[in-house]
Amino acid sequence: MIALTLGELCRILGAELIQGDPGREIKGVSTDSRRVCGGEVFFALKGERFDGHDYVEEALARGAVAAVVARLPSAVKGPLLKVPDTLEALQALAAYHRQRIFRGELIGVTGSSGKTTTKNLVAQVLEAKFRVCKTPGNLNNEIGLPLTLLQLTPQHQMAVVEMAMRGLGEIAALCRLSRPTVGIITNIGTAHLGRLGSIANIARAKGELVEALPPEGLAVLNGDDPWCRRLAQNTRARVVFYGIGETAAVQARDIKALGREGTEFRAVFPRGEVMVRLPVPGLHNVLNSLAAMATGYCLGVDPEDMALRLASWPRESMRQEFLPGPRSSYIYNDAYNANPESTAAALEVVAQLPGRKVAVLGDMLELGDRAPEFHRRIGRAAAEAGVSLLLTVGELAREIARGAREAGMAPDRVFSFSGPREAGAFLARHLAPGDVVLLKGSRAVGMEQVLEVLEEVE
Template sequence: MQFSGDDMVNAVQGVVMQQGEQTQLLGVTIDSRKTRAGDLFFAIQGAQFDGHDFCREAVDRGAFAVVVSRSVEIPQKVSVINVKDTLTALGDLASWWRRRFSLSLVAITGSNGKTTTKEMVAALFEHTERVLKNEGNVNNLVGVPLTLLQLEEHHTAAVVEMAMNRSGELKRLAEIAAPTIGVITNIAPAHLEGLGDIEHVAQAKGELFEALSSDATAIVNSDDPFAQKLIKRTKANIIRYGSSPECDIQLLNIEEKEREGIEVTLRIDQKKIHFHLPLLGKHNAWNAAAAMAVAYVMKMDLSEAAAILETMKSFRMRLQPLHLKNGSLLLNDTYNANPSSTKAALEVLKNCSHHTTSIAVLGDMLELGKQSASLHEEIGNEVARLRIDHLFLVGDFASSVAKGAQKHGMTSEQINVFTTRDELIRALREQMSGQDCILVKGSRGMKMEEIVAALQQQEGKP
């Protein structure tokens, strides 16, 4: 990318406090360690850091200009632009840059499945388009603007995952991105610490649909009662997917193939489309239906779209199947966790362990607020209902999960509670007998991936 300093100042509504030598900017960064020559550095203030403290480092690494909200000492050769709020200014610059491109932009949000759906939609676009997508978890008020600022003339489409944990955040993200298609995958108890209850989660997610213009399209999961209600809040065209015959994309049949993925049959415009999706869990059928809804809106060849979905690979740390040398199957689902995603993962564990020992290794689900204890107890109920053989727990709410499991029939011999991951790993290694099916899941802050790494190291893997 390349833009003039004057255009940038106008876009962020800034005041030039110091005029530097360079008038053309070549990139945007918020990380002084990754600054390159010609970059514009935004001094973002976070909970753990203040970018203003790193302006000098960014300049030393080649930044031509810095955007700040307080006074900093910078060499005269570098421009200093003052704004009221640097995070808002970053979004304003991204909004200005995005509107230079006339392209289809798909925005995807939801409590679960947004990353998988994003990857599916991007794969469909990549067949015929030059597509930009956000990588990893850069899906918030910092990540989405930085993604949009990577748009170039050769791009013909963009797929942007959007996340939030407070009301107003999706409204702002949609304001910045100006989506032509908006997808809400589902509404579930998540981020309750900041939003209170599922009704407020739904209201916050609905900000995406509210922001869509009348010539845009809203794609909604009609099997989710909270998501279904959100269509009343949009003036966009509406496409529904789900199991009802009234849906534009109807899920006719889903068949699990144990460890081989799922068989999916859809009806679109009275035509049946059948494909094998090599991802674990019935819930991924809804993600695939959402992706096919985007294909439908974009007038893609639907048979070709289904064939592309058949080539999808499992995503790292999202029900990622790892085969251990002793014959055990390890399901790495450590990217994040909330009640609905954990229940879906437990269903996969049960389905994958018909002839083996099933072991659930669970850490806390974070950001659930006042409902944390009761929602963790529900997970214990589910473990017992599915007749999982062994339960290994770590975290502040491990006792709540154990309580729910015991209430519904699991014995104390089946339930193991630990205060540290290291203790859990040692006990789990002793429990493993080979041919086990092991699910490891917890919120990102629980660092459950360390358990996965330890089990792989035991196998002689790096």
């Protein structure tokens, strides 16, 4: 973070300094009192289930030089900066820091699915040529984005930030903070349909990213997605499409599935082409890679260098992991989150693999009134993917079981459970050598608990 004193921070935030030395220097910021190391300013954020004001005393005791608060905690003695809203104060500091310290390209990534993977891939290919700062994990909201911006240094040449939303106007607000110069939209799907009411509204919300780009900016859009193509009309920036279709500027051709070994394809650019071998399977990963390569190509990264970088896929826990399972089985652990599009893509991956297919699928949340319909569709997709044993977890996921039976799966091959540990215990008794097991469900379902049960099997 840019070097500041408490007095300078007060001026930036319009804060009132209480019991503090204006000349005291700040070494960073923290929103978690447990992670204060010394020298930071602690921002007392308030959420639905927590209030940082309850931890101001702890943060100061751990070495925070001051706390930014919206109300004065009782019996707390120490430097305090009083502001009307602590989240707005954090965002104001992040916007100031981004404007003062960073002169490179800031790349925003959004979409209904594939955001985190694509963000990681964009950073991966850009690192062939540039010093890159990226969103850690999936800190992609109104708190996580400011924290990412505060990690920028003058040495960074590129920043890659993930942008999520729960409603209209939220990505626009993130763009006002970060001022992106490049925007990537991976796809428009059904995630958050329950909150936004229609796919058109989801497209509007995601499209706020490209609307915010400057005329000299760059919009990188999935040309195979009709909603993304429509969004091209809403930006002043240059538009580059990627995809499998022939009209895309950056295309994948001659795609070859290699089972658990990954996928091979030929990436074709306006000038030149290169063979790419990904260490992960799935057409959706080809598209995520194309988004990264299209961005890198437009920013001057050599295609050969990008292909080399993509061969070392950036893995994250519970996202497209192949793990050894009990009794010589394989686990395709994609349990971090789920929506209909990402679950269908995961089933397509499993369909390509040798061995008996087992799918353990949990509820897909935030789909609104059409949730039963979307779950039944996934059940039909599981049957079409050749799934031999289907376990569902949660009440909504019972509709997955129903859809699978309607599509022809034998009733004695379809089982429903109320929780993931129950499903895991059943699965542990029925695994056979060579089985390929897909774990997928919304974050709140906790599908990783299935894996925890399997890890207890000798």
